[in-house]
Amino acid sequence: MSGSSEATVLTTTADERRAPERRLAQRLRWALADGWTITLRDLKHWAAQPWQIVFGLLFSVMLVLMFGYLFGGAIEVPGGGDYREFLMPGMFAMTMLFGLEATYTAVTTDADRGVTDRFRAMPMAGSAVVVGRATADMLNSVLTLVAMAACGLAVGWRWHEGIGPALAAFGLLLLLRFALLWLGIWLALVLRSPEALMALQILVWPLGFLSNVYVSPETMPGWLGAVAEWNPLSATVSAARELFGNPGWGGESWAAQHATLMAVVWPVALVCLFFSLSVRAYRRLSC
Amino acid sequence: MASDLAVQVEGLRKRYGDKPALDGFDLDVRAGTVHGLLGPNGAGKTTAVRVLATLLRADGGRALVDGYDVARQPAAVRERIGLVGQHPAVDEVLGGRDNLVMFGRLFHLGKREAGRRADHLLERFGLGDAGGKPVKRYSGGMRRRLDLAASLILRPAVLFLDEPTTGLDPRGRNEVWAAVRALVSDGTTVLLTTQYLDEADQLASRITVLDNGRIVAGGTPDELKSRIGGDRIDVIVRTDADLTAAAAVVKEIAAAEPEIDPDGRRISAPVRDRVAALTEAVRTLDARGIAVEDIALRRPTLDEVFLRMTEAADERE
Numbered sequence: 001m002s003g004s005s006e007a008t009v010l011t012t013t014a015d016e017r018r019a020p021e022r023r024l025a026q027r028l029r030w031a032l033a034d035g036w037t038i039t040l041r042d043l044k045h046w047a048a049q050p051w052q053i054v055f056g057l058l059f060s061v062m063l064v065l066m067f068g069y070l071f072g073g074a075i076e077v078p079g080g081g082d083y084r085e086f087l088m089p090g091m092f093a094m095t096m097l098f099g100l101e102a103t104y105t106a107v108t109t110d111a112d113r114g115v116t117d118r119f120r121a122m123p124m125a126g127s128a129v130v131v132g133r134a135t136a137d138m139l140n141s142v143l144t145l146v147a148m149a150a151c152g153l154a155v156g157w158r159w160h161e162g163i164g165p166a167l168a169a170f171g172l173l174l175l176l177r178f179a180l181l182w183l184g185i186w187l188a189l190v191l192r193s194p195e196a197l198m199a200l201q202i203l204v205w206p207l208g209f210l211s212n213v214y215v216s217p218e219t220m221p222g223w224l225g226a227v228a229e230w231n232p233l234s235a236t237v238s239a240a241r242e243l244f245g246n247p248g249w250g251g252e253s254w255a256a257q258h259a260t261l262m263a264v265v266w267p268v269a270l271v272c273l274f275f276s277l278s279v280r281a282y283r284r285l286s287c
Numbered sequence: 288m289a290s291d292l293a294v295q296v297e298g299l300r301k302r303y304g305d306k307p308a309l310d311g312f313d314l315d316v317r318a319g320t321v322h323g324l325l326g327p328n329g330a331g332k333t334t335a336v337r338v339l340a341t342l343l344r345a346d347g348g349r350a351l352v353d354g355y356d357v358a359r360q361p362a363a364v365r366e367r368i369g370l371v372g373q374h375p376a377v378d379e380v381l382g383g384r385d386n387l388v389m390f391g392r393l394f395h396l397g398k399r400e401a402g403r404r405a406d407h408l409l410e411r412f413g414l415g416d417a418g419g420k421p422v423k424r425y426s427g428g429m430r431r432r433l434d435l436a437a438s439l440i441l442r443p444a445v446l447f448l449d450e451p452t453t454g455l456d457p458r459g460r461n462e463v464w465a466a467v468r469a470l471v472s473d474g475t476t477v478l479l480t481t482q483y484l485d486e487a488d489q490l491a492s493r494i495t496v497l498d499n500g501r502i503v504a505g506g507t508p509d510e511l512k513s514r515i516g517g518d519r520i521d522v523i524v525r526t527d528a529d530l531t532a533a534a535a536v537v538k539e540i541a542a543a544e545p546e547i548d549p550d551g552r553r554i555s556a557p558v559r560d561r562v563a564a565l566t567e568a569v570r571t572l573d574a575r576g577i578a579v580e581d582i583a584l585r586r587p588t589l590d591e592v593f594l595r596m597t598e599a600a601d602e603r604e
Contacts, residue, residue: 123394
């Protein structure tokens with residue numbers, strides 16, 4: 001047993017003397033392997049606590065039913081479309097937004113328990129923790145979207161433009177989730193406290209409702225409507241409505257007119273911003 | 288550098304804002320020994336361990352672990368150390384075995400090898416039956432033992448234990464102590480930080496006392512104890528009324544001003560000649576009609592050493 005673990009150490013030291021490009025390839029391979037180990041850890045969490053996944057999915061289904069049937073009758077969709085057809089793209093985006101809380105909780109819990117310190121004092125790839133987190137969260141989001149779509153189909157939602165645009169719409173939704181993932185990681189590294197989740201929820205709800213998900217921004221007071229139309233969530237929702245062929249609010253603003261463009265620009269900008277902020281915050285853990 | 292030194296620290300400095308956490312800290316730890324780093328809260332113990340474990344960058348000075356510079360060769364250092372911090376660093380949801388396999392994989396062991404190592408370590412730390420149980424159902428002592436096991440996966444040259452028994456009940460503390468003693472008999476070098484003096488006394492062969500980021504004393508536990516005046520005499524009187532009279536008697540025979548503890552009705556003072564002092568004390572107390580509950584000679588506790596050392600350091604400021 002000792003022979004093999006010592007051999008591991010020797011191989012790594014020998015690698016350090018090899019040509020730089022081979023070293024780089026080796027490091028990349030370990031980075032991927034380590035990232036996958038961390039992903040597996042999260043998948044095992046699901047297996048150990050399946051009810052957490054089930055409750056997460058039930059919550060999303062409940063929101064669909066609540067808004068679809070409780071509020072649906074009271075809200076008129078422009079052009080006379082079905083409210084549930086109109087609602088589903090917004091609900092997809094809302095679930096992507098709620099994923100922020102899961103990311104935040106997972107990262108702060110690790111930092112709080114000292115697990116992050118252990119990882120950082122180990123000879124593993126520094127990126128693995130984040131790559132693993134991202135992979136697991138994205139897998140979770142895919143699962144959630146599938147369950148939501150099934151629920152949507154059951155209450156009468158359809159995509160009308162064919163499977164290609166529908167997949168593109170799901171792609172944009174996952175892109176939004178990916179951007180929010182980095183916001184979640186950055187917030188977790190800066191706030192570092194699982195208890196601050198409450199504060200995060202106070203941020204998440206207005207961000208979700210101050211959008212075009214439930215009502216048209218044109219019915220809001222002018223400045224509030226502008227905020228709602230420029231909300232990254234609104235861009236993704238508008239683009240998804242177009243791609244699914246579901247009814248939407250339209251809107252006169254530049255942001256509303258160029259929703260699909262903004263549904264790409266916003267998440268990419270958010271990833272650039274919060275990825276670099278997260279890297280800085282992670283480095284600052286060692287100051 | 289001398290090859291028998293597992294840890295070598297020279298003039299380490301670290302500030303947080305205006306407050307110096309480490310202020311020119313030196314340390315030599317011989318390979319195969321347990322070295323205790325003792326000090327009150329905020330003395331700089333954890334900062335020192337975090338610098339040595341590559342978690343924190345020092346502002347100045349140099350630190351070598353197993354011959355590798357923590358600032359310049361952190362990757363090499365990480366392959367040679369184990370760390371048990373103040374908070375258990377294991378996954379609460381996973382079972383004990385899954386935890387060790389995961390860490391083994393992250394240490395780049397093969398799948399089968401990681402499994403074998405996990406089973407071996409679980410057995411060794413008495414967790415063989417609990418390997419499948421989620422860690423959140425472990426007791427505090429079991430959790431720390433799993434934590435220890437996780438830091439031993441790669442057989443580290445140096446193991447850092449940062450207050451490993453903080454927050455444990457006496458039973459958990461004994462479990463961890465037993466595990467650390469077993470490691471030492473295997474020849475692992477351990478740097479242990481603690482604010483419990485009896486813990487350092489029990490486990491460490493050498494102790495460094497740290498206060499305000501600076502070393503105030505160092506040596507073997509016995510050396511430290513004899514440095515504050517060797518043996519002490521303790522007199523406990525039966526009634527409060529006799530306390531002052533008894534203190535006067537002790538003062539006549541003692542080598543320094545006696546310390547009086549009114550609650551325990553105890554008078555304590557260092558003495559030079561053990562037997563002569565004891566005989567003299569018994570005779571005089573008896574002659575003056577002072578009723579004595581207990582009288583004894585003893586070695587000073589590390590608590591007394593520690594208080595004396597840190598007070599002396601404060602006075603020099």
